[in-house]
Amino acid sequence: MSQLSFVARRLLLGVAQVAAVVLLVFALTEALPGDAAVALAGDQPDPARIEAIRESLRLDQPAHQRLAHWVAGLSHGDLGTSLASGRPVSTYLADGVGPTLLLAALTLALLVPVGFGLGVLAARHQGRLVDRLVSSATLAVYAVPEFALGVLLITVFALELRWLPPTAIGYGPDLLAHPTALVLPVLVLLARPACSLARLVRAGMVEALASPYVAQARRYGVAGARIRYAHALPNALAPATQQLARTIDWLLCGVIVVEALFVIPGLGTVLLNAVAERDVPVVQGLAVVFGVLTVVLNLCADLVVHRLAPRAGVAA
């Protein structure tokens, strides 16, 4: 299969996936009890008022008309307008994407060396003390939910030792100006992906080191380091790369817990508010963006894997 047709097929599949995601999100928000009017009316559910809100939001139109209206706007790049505020959805995305991207980029920059480093370290000392230490530590940290880890880190490093600020409250979107506020959120974000990545890399390398072709390479007298890094590691990279793509996706789709805990106004916060407000245009806008991101990232990951380990074959 040529590389080009592979990419084309994957892209087509991606477009279909995005469309499916959008339809599914629309259907699911329709299926939720209550609509934006009910959510907006809140504790003042005067039926006449709800009806008036519904009319002003054009929620009294049939669902397919609203969907068609929205898709028509989308076709020329208009993501629509928020029901709750009347502001364009694009401003919601623009405001939220900065902090989220920054967190994701920082986490990723640390994740790759930490995850691979720990994995390779454990694999090199397979079965010995270092391996057992790394493996049990990664397993233990992996088992701690983000919220609990965040609370623990804040209590120790921000409130007891007072080394770091407990939240990013009042710092605005320009978090780079306050690097100390980023340390704890990035640590929390890093913890679980780094552990799962390290375990994957270790498993892949251990498996590869035990394989017949490595044994054959050894018999040819290839140096240990070369075997490890030029032959065994690439084998471990394939599953790790796909895991990495999923992690990036997870990071970009807004890590709701971390954002809430550290008061970072990113995409996760936008999504959470929009769902609670039944602000369908904003939810839809985010769904499109996240859908496209997921498809592109997975495509990239598949291409990398395709190059690293062509034998594995990639389901396309």
Next chain:
Amino acid sequence: MHDDPSRPFSRPDRRGFLAVTGAVTGAAAFGALALSGCGSPSPDAPGKGDGTPRRGGRLRAAFAGGGASETLDPHRTNLFADAARAKALFDKLADHGADLSAQPRLASTWEANRTLDRWQVTLREATFHNGGPVTARDVLYSYRRIADPKQTFRAKASLEPIDLDASRATGNRTIEFVLKRPTAEFPNVLAAFGAYIVPEDFGDGDPAAYDKEPVGSGPFRLVSFAPGRSTVLRRHDDHWDGAPHLDELEIVVANEESARVNALLGGQVEYAHELNPTTARAHEGGGQIEIVRLRRSAMQAFAMKTDRPPFDDPRVRQAFFLIADRQELVDGALSGAGEIGNDLFGKGYEYYADGIPQRGQDLARARSLLRQAGAEGLRVTLNTSAVAAGFTEAASIFRDQAKEAGVTIDITMGSKDSYWSDILDHGTLCCYRSGAMPIEAHISQRLLTGSTTNATKWHHADFDALYQQAQSTRDTSGRAAVYDRMQRRLHTEGGFLVWGFADWIIGTARRVRGVDRKAPANTLNWARFDKVWLA
């Protein structure tokens, strides 16, 4: 075409909702028909005993907020954070005192005719942030904007008694309000939640104009506004009630309670709104931060639908009143942060019938009442939701209490986003709560045949007539007597089993002074940042 200006309401509930909706008329001291309060500070000015105020500094206050949909349009005020911002930037003609009676603000005096359906309101001398005076025309413009039938502003229902077409400015600072019917508690309409005064034709009515450069007459003017993040405000030196002590106020948004507490403990904010009772207990007297409990801020109740079985039989309702162990509910569902209720709204507020003895648990009588009603082995569904703190806990505690009286309660968890709308007409028994509002407003919004949010389906023509009688009674003691009769009836056989009143908990840094400790959430002296200073 999304330029029609009617969307921004942010949702209440989830992140702490308020609930002074104060619809339709309001209660007020009108015994002194004309309140001559020109320039006098409000009777219960906050912060006594905290020493001499010190000028200067910047206070950062953390609130739960409405995310990226927040707006500074004061007529769209919905959440506590909105209310705090609106209060800093704008003024109302009146506001609620600690007992929920109307206190004059931009209005210096009000005076009714003999039949209580025409009111002369005189404005005090006040200036907007742009230097212009606050005039009668601004007031009429603001009220007409709120009442616009094409819009859905929250205060619209509150202004319903006013005939705005017939009302007019009789001078630069005098207005004659013509009412549709006698309304003795008219001053409470002026204090209604969200009834802020904006300059005439401000921004040509475009709500976006408020987010850019809002012009109000409030104690602070806007420096910057980032929806869902932060609002920076600076002292308005010409405020009629005296300039604030603070140079600057920043209202920041943090929806997670633990984040607000951590920011306060870590010195990132000086004021954290809406804390949990457990947090309060952990830090009360600990010396790190001050805990302020605003008592009687939220009524906690079970609402029984009186128009359908089994609660259409008053004996079943009385039995339920007697099933409740109120102290256990307060201790369990509110973690002790509150006090017990007596099946009446508004404990401690003006006109509250405190002469009625406190009701306690009496399972034997409850069983006997149920037997008389032929409701032995009764099974009811209790609707609840995580929409407000303590709801689900209260439901399961009450289920256990009811079991002792032979009543089986099945708990149904509902969606918190549509809870208030779901329970309005459906089901028979549900968890209910309400923020502070005058007792009269509670009655008019929830207990009259024509009330828009009558969750107990309390429809009684003679009760409606008593309400009208109160509204047509000029003298306060006469009116108090009518309210007392109405409350006695509700206490005997009403649909609200009011088991408690929750504290509203605020945390402040130790150097923050002048925070009022008596004002229930949403009254005048709640979030009065113009009276706060940093020691």
